[in-house]
Amino acid sequence: MNNDYDALFSVVSLAGIVAIFYGPWQKLCADYCRQIIFEQREKLFDLAADGKLEFDSGEYRLLRSFLEKTIRFSHELTVYRFILHQVSLRYDSDRGPSVGDVLMAIEDRDTRKEATMIIKKSSRALVTSMGARSLLVLAFVAIVLPIRQLGGLTGLSIKMRRVERAVQHEVEHAT
Structure with missing residues (x-):
């Protein structure tokens, strides 16, 4: 009889965790991400308001467009969509300028550095x-993080930077 209650408790607990993960947790993660990107967009606006970037410049417009697309599509970006998009980019010959190209086009070094930090924080x-919205990634992190803390997997941060750059590229070409 006790095993029946344990089994029932386990099923109810698992259902509760799944309901929380695919309910409020998804919205919380998307809202947190958007809040950070809104703050970064405000910092970009402040750069232009301070005269460090021109509001009419191509650099400002493209960076602002990137941040606005990121805000708009952040809740739709999943690991699986990201992977599919990366595969489809191999066949895309008309990509246009990347965010990295636009950042490098900013002449003033300090302004370029500030704009780069804005894009990095957003990415x-x-x-x-x-x-955080993927069970697969959370399971991977739960396994890899302790190993990394013990001194293994030193190249993981390099791979994460590559993923950030790829995410930037995906958002640039979102419709």
């Missing part, structure tokens, strides 16, 4: 949100 928020 990190997007990657973190994408990972």
Whole structure:
């Protein structure tokens, strides 16, 4: 009889965890990501308001467009969609300028550095949100993080930067 209650408790607990994960947790992650990106968009606006970037410049418009697309599509970006998009990019010959190209086109070094930090923080928020909303990624992190803390997997941060750049590229070409 006790095993029946244990089994029932386990099923109810698992159902509760799944309901929370696919309910409020998804919205919380997307909202947190958007909040960070809104703050970064405001910092980009402040750069232009301070005269460091021109509001009419191509650099400002493209960076602002990137942040607005990121805000708009952040809740739709999943690990699986990200992988599919990366595969489809191999066949896309008309990509246009990347965010990295636009950042490098900013002449003033300090302004370029500030704009780069804005894009990096936005991309990190997007990657973190994408990972936190995926059971696969959370399971991977639960396994890999202790190993990394013990000194293994030193190249993981390099791979994460590659993922951030790929996410930037995906958002640039979102419709």
